[in-house]
Amino acid sequence: MLLEKTATGFTLSLDGCEILRHAADNPALFAGRGEERMDMYRGNFDIEDYVVERVALAHAEVEGDTIRLSNAPGQPVRLVLTVEGDSLLLAAPDASINRLWLRTVAGKDEHVWGGGEQMSYFDLRGRRFPLWTSEPGVGRDKTTEITFQSDVTGKAGGDYYNTNYPQPTYISSRRYALHVDTTAYAVFDFRRETFHEVEVWEVPEKIEFFAADTFRDLVGKLSLRFGRQPELPEWVYGGAIIGLKDGKTSFERLEKIRAAGVKVSGLWCEDWVGLRHTSFGARLFWDWVGNEERYPHLRQKIAELADENIRFLGYVNPYLCVDGSLFPEAEASGYFATDAEGKTALVDFGEFDCGVVDFTNPDAAAWFAERVIGENMLDYGLSGWMADFGEYLPIDVKLANGVDAKRMHNAWPTLWAEVNARAVASRGKTGEALFFMRAGYTGVQAHCPLLWGGDQSVDFSRHDGLVTVISGALSSGLLGNAYHHSDIGGYTSLFGNVRTAELLMRWAEMAAFTPVMRSHEGNRPRDNLQIDQDEVVLAHFARMTAIYVHLAPYLKVLSAEAAETGLPVQRPFFLHHEDDRATYAIQDAYLYGADLLVAPVWRAGETERTVYLPKGARWVHVWSGAAHEGGREVTVAAPLGQPPVFYRAGAAHEKLFADIGTL
Amino acid sequence: MLLEKTATGFTLSLDGCEILRHAADNPALFAGRGEERMDMYRGNFDIEDYVVERVALAHAEVEGDTIRLSNAPGQPVRLVLTVEGDSLLLAAPDASINRLWLRTVAGKDEHVWGGGEQMSYFDLRGRRFPLWTSEPGVGRDKTTEITFQSDVTGKAGGDYYNTNYPQPTYISSRRYALHVDTTAYAVFDFRRETFHEVEVWEVPEKIEFFAADTFRDLVGKLSLRFGRQPELPEWVYGGAIIGLKDGKTSFERLEKIRAAGVKVSGLWCEDWVGLRHTSFGARLFWDWVGNEERYPHLRQKIAELADENIRFLGYVNPYLCVDGSLFPEAEASGYFATDAEGKTALVDFGEFDCGVVDFTNPDAAAWFAERVIGENMLDYGLSGWMADFGEYLPIDVKLANGVDAKRMHNAWPTLWAEVNARAVASRGKTGEALFFMRAGYTGVQAHCPLLWGGDQSVDFSRHDGLVTVISGALSSGLLGNAYHHSDIGGYTSLFGNVRTAELLMRWAEMAAFTPVMRSHEGNRPRDNLQIDQDEVVLAHFARMTAIYVHLAPYLKVLSAEAAETGLPVQRPFFLHHEDDRATYAIQDAYLYGADLLVAPVWRAGETERTVYLPKGARWVHVWSGAAHEGGREVTVAAPLGQPPVFYRAGAAHEKLFADIGTL
Known part of the structure; x- marks a missing residue:
């Protein structure tokens, strides 16, 4: 990571991609203090923050790999950043800080993905994503009757950003990724044109950056960082x-x-x-x-x-439910989380209580x-x-x-x-x-x-x-x-x-x-x-x-x-077609490996489907055998039993794919 | 208004009532900058603020009637307060400030009223009230089907704080009132135990304070400040x-x-x-x-x-509708508000357009x-x-x-x-x-x-x-x-x-x-x-x-x-019974003048009504003639045609009131 001093601040770049740009009159970092209200109802959270202070860390002093940030010249240093490899280490001499906001450089046409497992929006640009594991909600759409009813009866309707699996990591179409080393509540806000804003409810120890020449390499790096799964068990292939x-x-x-x-x-x-x-x-x-x-x-x-x-x-x-066989065993050993009085904390799951191991x-x-x-x-x-x-x-x-x-x-x-x-x-x-x-x-x-x-x-x-x-x-x-x-x-x-x-x-x-x-x-x-x-x-x-x-x-x-x-x-089209920007926001179709393109019918009553085929390949519709040059939308018949699937002409498994049409 | 210096700040009191208390580690003023998003849909507003900075004006220098506030000692003065009579004049040398937050001292058991015409909550304590004139909403309750339908079909459901008539004025049960001289968007937040927070989307020129020994006198002062209406026309009394x-x-x-x-x-x-x-x-x-x-x-x-x-x-x-007789007359004289291009701004009211005089x-x-x-x-x-x-x-x-x-x-x-x-x-x-x-x-x-x-x-x-x-x-x-x-x-x-x-x-x-x-x-x-x-x-x-x-x-x-x-x-009970704190939050009954107490039946299907009668008087139920000592709840029959109304025994119009029961 390259740290460069500027007139009143600094820039941080990775492999030539400018990620942070800080100036006294356009600061990239803000610190402050918030008082949160968090209420949980069976895995659904109602969270509100009262931001008592949010102060621009406008003044930066750069020395070697270290950046000392304060509110203004001559004021106490509140945050120290140290560049270490591709990471930024953070330390806050000011212990009162419990909120940090970081603005990264954004391009007008930039796309952003990640944030864990996001169910509503694959391309995160234009929206704000709180990152807090919870029930994802029922309906997840405040304009629907089901979400309304779920909200009213159980505060359970959810919204577009609610997910069982959030993660403070994003990938930018500028071919870098950012990951915040934190388990605190965080928010990724991609609504602004010239910057993204990362909000963390602590001063995290580290923010990691990744860059690569291709999206595939970037994904490879992230998978090494976060861990890879073993291959599927052989028995699964049986059906x-x-x-x-x-x-x-x-x-x-x-x-x-x-x-x-x-x-x-x-x-x-x-x-x-x-x-x-x-x-x-x-x-x-x-x-x-x-x-x-x-x-x-x-x-x-x-x-x-x-x-x-x-x-x-x-x-x-x-x-473990209180009336089960394992509960007393766990309780006797002190394996449960406790309440304020040191007793086993009991959680009501609807007419029965459980301990939390x-x-x-x-x-x-x-x-x-x-x-x-x-x-x-x-x-x-x-x-x-x-x-x-x-x-x-x-x-x-x-x-x-x-x-x-x-x-x-x-x-x-x-x-x-x-x-x-x-x-x-x-x-x-x-x-x-x-x-x-x-x-x-x-x-x-x-x-x-x-x-x-x-x-x-x-x-x-x-x-x-x-x-x-x-x-x-x-x-x-x-x-x-x-x-x-x-x-x-x-x-x-x-x-x-x-x-x-x-x-x-x-x-x-x-x-x-x-x-x-x-x-x-x-x-x-x-x-x-x-x-x-x-x-x-x-x-x-x-x-x-x-x-x-x-x-x-x-x-x-x-x-x-x-x-x-x-x-x-399952892969977004752009992993194999990164020069085709028309693929960057597609979220209702995917590549199954590099060579199969799957565009499920996901609306009721539809018997055909229109799908954009990525550039640079010929795509053969498995049911009709018709081949289409990529780089445009095609519409294919999609009666029940014939999901819109295409294979890449010339793929190693071409014969196998073509035979799908005979099944 | 009394300004007193303290170790690291100041206090401001009116008639012995401490209203502002500022210290370096517990500041009463915050300034900053926000970028608002405001969308209007036929009088309903969707408003969101992105607070870029909110900085405590922690350092105060008091000199005579003037307080100079800055972020920290030695830093530029950002806000100057001057005490003038019972008002605080404000001036901001820092022109970048477009948000101001002021914390006033709050007591645990304090009640707060006002905020203009508030339809859902008379006692404002415990809630946050944006002050922005708008449609009040249909249903005004996010848990009801009517509000949900109104929101979905026209963004028109509203919420508890939406009102046609907001006003940045509150009255505290500590017997003082605060008024912000502004027409900017503002918020009164009464959710905290030890302070109220006033938020204004500008630096207002003046904040006025009023104090009196009794609530009645306080109301009298406010009515002089804001203007009094003439008496009712004689003809109205006819029916x-x-x-x-x-x-x-x-x-x-x-x-x-x-x-x-x-x-x-x-x-x-x-x-x-x-x-x-x-x-x-x-x-x-x-x-x-x-x-x-x-x-x-x-x-x-x-x-x-x-x-x-x-x-x-x-x-x-x-x-004025575009197809009416007055529109061309007003337009020819340039009486309409204009759009960005200088043309008459037209507002769509639902299949017809109007000019705004x-x-x-x-x-x-x-x-x-x-x-x-x-x-x-x-x-x-x-x-x-x-x-x-x-x-x-x-x-x-x-x-x-x-x-x-x-x-x-x-x-x-x-x-x-x-x-x-x-x-x-x-x-x-x-x-x-x-x-x-x-x-x-x-x-x-x-x-x-x-x-x-x-x-x-x-x-x-x-x-x-x-x-x-x-x-x-x-x-x-x-x-x-x-x-x-x-x-x-x-x-x-x-x-x-x-x-x-x-x-x-x-x-x-x-x-x-x-x-x-x-x-x-x-x-x-x-x-x-x-x-x-x-x-x-x-x-x-x-x-x-x-x-x-x-x-x-x-x-x-x-x-x-x-x-x-x-x-x-129509008066809240406490205007005439200020020592009876049990009356402070009552909002479903009122005094009609000092001597009639009206408790309308406001729920469907009810044929009796329970009402608290204020202390220090005997209250006679107009329909039964039964007299009740104040200071407790009574339940009276309230069939259709017999609204629960009581008169104060010994009132000047006692005979007139008693005769209601004969009508």
Whole structure:
């Protein structure tokens, strides 16, 4: 990183790209003090800041690699920046500072991506993104009735920026990336024409910068920085993971599904721990032990499934219900986060209370990995699970490491991922047992082998439907999360909003072109259409699993590529077409590896789709065989069963791709 | 005002009440710079501020009556305060400052009132109030379906602080008042325990303080400062003003209403200018000339009504439609506000465009007063009118006085009131012709003889229904607006929300105990119940006008008192019971003068009402005659027709009050 003195300030550049430009009359840094109000309602946060002071650090004194910043000449130094390699180290002699604002240089036509897993907007330019792990919201659109109802009944409607997985990292189309080393609340604001503003609710120790000649190299660097996932387990390529939570009936239903020709790699029963009946309906029993009342002879069943090359998957989250078997064990050992009086902090999840296992206590983390995940899950025979939650650390609990829970809140998803990964590693099953998470933060990449896109609504809505999964995959993928997938058919069914056959089919069409196909019955299975309830849907689903399996040889190449280079399986067009700026903001289509282009139908009632094909290649529509020169939009027929997919003419797997059209 | 130096700052006190306390480590003043975004949608504003800097003016140097403030010792002086009498004069040597924040001392149990006409909260403590004249919103409650629909369809839902009449003045229960001399956007924030924060989007020239031993004296001082209204016209005491907008049919309907025993003082036809038919329905034709097509022989009719002691009232607002007769006249004289290119700025009011008469141009104001209101309205025979709007000055027009429209926006209601008052005065009709406004700002008191509470929804809702009128009357009343009234039955009927008979009757019951009774057909007359459509409603209405007329001798006393002392007709309990702190936050009941206590039923379906009676008096329930010692809550029966009203035992008008029970 190059630090250069200017008349009244300095510039900082990386590989010739100017990132910071500071002058006395146009300062790049502001420091101050805020008093926040943060209220949590079941994972949804209401956050407001009262900025008591925000002062330009207008005066800079540059000496060697060090910049000393103060309000004005002769005033006390409030912030010291030191350039170290490609990073900026920060230190604040003024301990009263708890807010920092940093302006980076922006170009008028610049695009910005990242921010973790962003479900509404892939290109972040023009908007403001608070970075705080939380429930993503239902509907996530203040103009919709569903969001309104969710807000009114549970403060749960959310907005475009709410995400299970935020991360204070962005990639600029100027081919650099910025990452803030912090777990404090932060905001990326990309609304201004000449600068971006990074706001952090602390003085972070370090801000890291990355630059590369190509976007692919930049992604590679980030994936090395944040951690890479192992390759996909071999067993996944066998077909879809079927999600059923119907107790022992699940096995019968699985048989019917298989009999219909569905290729199956796993059976996922989140109710493997049994149910709790509340006035809201059936919930899972949050005590992580196989429930042989609900699933008689479960271990035997797991073994029988294994004989047919079908894995069994379960569910876990970082809480323990007070009336479960594990709670007293954890409490006796002091493994729970505590309240102000030193008692176990209890969190109400809706007619039942839970303790929060304190992962900042190394003994608690080790216990959860060994005793809960290791013994109760892996040794029991599970090959994978949904590692749910991670976003809910209450901001008022006391933790073993003594750090304010407001600072640990964002760190929690990664700690949670680490506990899961450690358990898997302890059984030598890294790259073999597959858990998937929706929550994330910096570093989750190193531990979590697979993201899932969270709880979409069971609809085609712009901000909470099928299309949001693509934005989630692309944004998280750029930050080193190579594998992404979603609940086929969506999850959240509220206020009378239920799945249509069309939605289930369109979602399956997309899922066939993602690393993992997995179905989910949703939050209200009885009210919503399931894949095994409609013959047309089931046959269509079977065909999509056949396509998925057909593409396994290609997916294996992508998986190897991910492990080697950090490139995600699902990629924005520009990763391979960086000179084609028309591709920079596309978020409803993606490259599946370099050579397949997937443009899912994401609106109801559509039977054709228009998609921009990137320049510099010829793209062959798999269903018609028609070839199109890139650099323009084409419209193709897209009846159910024929998702708009193109392959690059001349690709290594050209034959394999062409054969999709015959399936 | 007493300025005293302290170790690192100063204190400012008025009559022993400490108002400002400044210390280097606990500064009372902050200055900075903001960049606002303001979008207007038909009188509704979306406003957001990007605070670039907010710096504590921590260092104070006190010399005589002058305080020089800077960021730190040795730094340039940024703000100079000078104590002059009970005011603080402000000057900013630093021209870059466009935001000022001032913290006043707050007590834990302090109550705060004022802020103009506040419809949702009378006691402002605990909340933040932007002060910007605008549409007040429909529903004004983000948890209601009506507000949601209004927001989605027209950005028109509003919130608790939206008001036609804001004013940067507050009264503290510590018996002082603060007024900011500004028309810039401002915010009063009463959410903190130890201070209030006043935010102004400029450095105002002056902040005024008032103190008195009693709240009544404080109100008296404010009413002198802002202006007092003349006494009510004698003709008003004759009964209700009946609002009909049915063309010539209005006269027939009036006859039926009178025949049913309704006491009538005026007929108010806002459609006296004729109609314009749009796809939204019928609108008024915004060209301020009597329309003798819609009202044949109108002048003759006005004279005939006068013979029966019934006045005729009309409607006007500060716009002129492009297709009217007055527009070309005003445009030829250059009386309109202009756009960036110097052309007449046109505002779209929904399928028709209007010019904005520029009241900063003295010739334009004089023309509107003389030519429009004087000739077309007063000389034509009108005895009063709704002087509508005042909140809509677009923030991007160019004005004759060269001041930024963002600064003139809040000033507009008072300019508009002044034009109306000047017209009335020019005909010697001050205190005789009665116009009423919903918009207001500092100084409107001196010009507008009567406020009306704006466009409530036709319902019992907490934030936009009947009860909000009381809060509006009490808050505006404390700032020197002695006369307040409202549309009987409410105005806004949207999304299927329509008037019930119960609502109409409850509203009439309240209106009988306000300075003026006036009915309104609402925005959708055909969809909503009218007073003459239901015999029970009509009979009930007639009885309420009888009560109103019965109370005229008392109301005349109150009106004289208002002119003499500035006390409003409708008063919060504490004006006469200031030692009874239990009365400080009551906003759903009021004193009508010192001796009548009115507690309207404001919830649907209620047939009794609980009300706190102030200490130090015995209160007699007018319907039962039962007497209650003050200082506690009582519950009384309140069937339709028996609004909960009490009189003070021993009051001068005791006999008159007791006789209400016989009507």
